[in-house]
Amino acid sequence: MSDHRIPRTESAYSYPLLIKQLLHCPLVSCPEQEIIYRDQLRFTYRDLHERVCRLANALLSMGVKAGDTVAVMDWDSHRYLECFFAVPMIGAVLHTVNVKLSSEQILYTIDHAEDNVLLVHRDFVPIIEQIKGRIATVDHYILLNDGGEPLTSSVPFSSEYEQWLAEASPCAEFGDFDENTRATTFYTTGTTGMPKGVYFSHRQLVLHTMAVLAALGTPQQQGRIHQGDVYMPITPMFHVHAWGLPYVATALGVKQVYPGRYSPEMLLELIDHEQVTFSHCVPTILHMLFKSPHIDNVDLSRWKVIIGGAAMSRALCAEALQRGIDIFTGYGMSETCPILSLAHLDEEMLALDQTAQAEIRCKTGRTMPLVDVRVVNDKMQEVPRDGQSSGEIVVRAPWLTQGYLKDTRNSENLWQGGYLHTGDVAVRDNRGYLKITDRTKDVIKSGGEWISSLELEDIFSHHPAVAEVAVIAQPDEKWGERPLALVVLKEGLETPPGKRDLLALLHEYTETGVISKQVVLTRVKFVDGIDKTSVGKTDKRTLRDKHLG
Numbered sequence: 375m376s377d378h379r380i381p382r383t384e385s386a387y388s389y390p391l392l393i394k395q396l397l398h399c400p401l402v403s404c405p406e407q408e409i410i411y412r413d414q415l416r417f418t419y420r421d422l423h424e425r426v427c428r429l430a431n432a433l434l435s436m437g438v439k440a441g442d443t444v445a446v447m448d449w450d451s452h453r454y455l456e457c458f459f460a461v462p463m464i465g466a467v468l469h470t471v472n473v474k475l476s477s478e479q480i481l482y483t484i485d486h487a488e489d490n491v492l493l494v495h496r497d498f499v500p501i502i503e504q505i506k507g508r509i510a511t512v513d514h515y516i517l518l519n520d521g522g523e524p525l526t527s528s529v530p531f532s533s534e535y536e537q538w539l540a541e542a543s544p545c546a547e548f549g550d551f552d553e554n555t556r557a558t559t560f561y562t563t564g565t566t567g568m569p570k571g572v573y574f575s576h577r578q579l580v581l582h583t584m585a586v587l588a589a590l591g592t593p594q595q596q597g598r599i600h601q602g603d604v605y606m607p608i609t610p611m612f613h614v615h616a617w618g619l620p621y622v623a624t625a626l627g628v629k630q631v632y633p634g635r636y637s638p639e640m641l642l643e644l645i646d647h648e649q650v651t652f653s654h655c656v657p658t659i660l661h662m663l664f665k666s667p668h669i670d671n672v673d674l675s676r677w678k679v680i681i682g683g684a685a686m687s688r689a690l691c692a693e694a695l696q697r698g699i700d701i702f703t704g705y706g707m708s709e710t711c712p713i714l715s716l717a718h719l720d721e722e723m724l725a726l727d728q729t730a731q732a733e734i735r736c737k738t739g740r741t742m743p744l745v746d747v748r749v750v751n752d753k754m755q756e757v758p759r760d761g762q763s764s765g766e767i768v769v770r771a772p773w774l775t776q777g778y779l780k781d782t783r784n785s786e787n788l789w790q791g792g793y794l795h796t797g798d799v800a801v802r803d804n805r806g807y808l809k810i811t812d813r814t815k816d817v818i819k820s821g822g823e824w825i826s827s828l829e830l831e832d833i834f835s836h837h838p839a840v841a842e843v844a845v846i847a848q849p850d851e852k853w854g855e856r857p858l859a860l861v862v863l864k865e866g867l868e869t870p871p872g873k874r875d876l877l878a879l880l881h882e883y884t885e886t887g888v889i890s891k892q893v894v895l896t897r898v899k900f901v902d903g904i905d906k907t908s909v910g911k912t913d914k915r916t917l918r919d920k921h922l923g
């Protein structure tokens with residue numbers, strides 16, 4: 375059989391899609407462009423390159439080699455951006471630690487990812503002090519400090535980040551390697567059971583960056599990112615690389631602003647002072663900004679914001695539009711790198727009034743280039759694109775996690791039938807807009823963080839007075855969703871417990887770091903019975919219809 379592959383001259387360079395390649399253009403075309411950290415630091419892309427080289431050299435001199443894992447616990451910062459590049463560029467894996475997890479879950483993820491080096495912001499040092507005796511794999515700890523008082527800690531820090539960088543060489547050559555090398559990993563709790571590791575290769579991250587650039591760069595008018603933009607993430611950088619946008623912003627060479635720990639005042643000040651024009655966040659953050667007493671002092675009419683991670687309510691969208699914000703939805707998940715679709719508006723849609731526009735901006739959007747989304751029934755057949763027929767979103771794209779780390783069983787479930795199963799139920803209309811209507815996964819999303827309903831049910835069921843319990847997601851304007859525990863008490867109790875007694879149970883678990891503090895949002899409702907499906911499972915759909923009316 376003849377070989378149909380393209381002929382290759384022996385000396386021709388076979389260009390691997392590596393993260394380092396994203397730096398070529400900005401370093402040549404805009405080396406003086408700025409990167410800003412809060413009101414504390416500003417430097418140029420030229421400096422960024424030097425700092426990335428220093429970080430890479432510092433890691434190498436510490437003994438980090440290709441295949442090792444370097445973990446980070448930080449707020450959104452220039453340091454995180456440096457790690458996004460330097461760690462994968464030496465062939466190591468960047469583990470972006472989800473700092474919102476409980477200390478026990480953080481310990482689990484550090485062990486499971488086999489982290490060798492851990493960079494820790496001083497705010498998270500107490501977490502590490504709590505678990506350090508049980509961390510088996512980490513050889514070196516580096517302190518990330520924003521100045522302030524010297525830190526006394528029992529964590530054996532090898533160095534402080536700035537000092538560590540200052541001692542390293544500013545020059546480095548980054549060699550080529552296989553583009554399918556794992557670049558990043560992190561853990562999602564958007565499934566039941568322990569957090570699950572997802573992972574992405576250099577090739578996947580580069581292709582995701584290119585596709586997002588195409589998707590955000592090509593709309594006729596609305597929701598565009600371009601070279602004149604000023605970018606500031608307001609989603610945590612540990613969460614799917616802040617939706618991959620720091621890679622996009624860097625490849626594009628725009629001014630970037632990193633806000634550190636979120637506070638409404640600092641965010642608004644940065645938007646105002648640095649003239650931020652492009653951001654992304656979960657609805658709860660925007661809600662928080664709108665409640666700030668300073669909001670009316672800031673002109674938001676140049677601001678473009680992608681809302682994702684949870685459905686955007688029409689009320690939030692309407693308020694944003696009134697403030698002149700170009701707001702629209704993005705959709706994806708940890709497993710999908712993440713972006714799959716964006717709710718851009720065509721020219722004729724922009725001519726509609728704000729109410730009609732909000733309807734479209736709140737949809738889950740149209741797919742990005744290369745993304746093959748199907749909405750399927752339980753036989754994996756596509757349902758009609760009529761805006762009515764619903765089914766699960768399943769997907770293929772070049773940048774989806776190829777499984778869960780060291781977890782074959784759940785990986786097989788994720789990839790049943792050769793499509794990644796999102797666990798999201800949606801309809802799609804004849805113009806290709808998806809709209810999520812439900813979820814098959816037993817998890818609740820509050821303020822962008824997952825809470826497992828099964829875990830909560832397990833805790834409540836341990837109370838001696840509880841006969842039965844089911845936890846469902848209650849829509850909430852501020853948090854998106856809050857857990858609502860429907861509790862059936864045992865009959866004939868002499869002193870039945872009150873709601874507070876049951877909620878006190880949760881505190882015991884949060885105090886000991888077993889579950890995330892997010893569960894304090896739970897509400898309790900006493901009910902007479904829990905509805906069941908024909909096969910005897912808790913019928914959450916009926917429960918929702920009945921109790922959330």
Ligand code: AMP
Binds near residue numbers: 682685703822
């Ligand atoms: P995570 O893995 O934490 O990023 O969460 C991903 C999940 O958040 C998705 O599977 C959806 O259930 C939900 N989600 C993300 N974006 C949206 C959106 N635009 N509208 C509704 N739900 C969303």
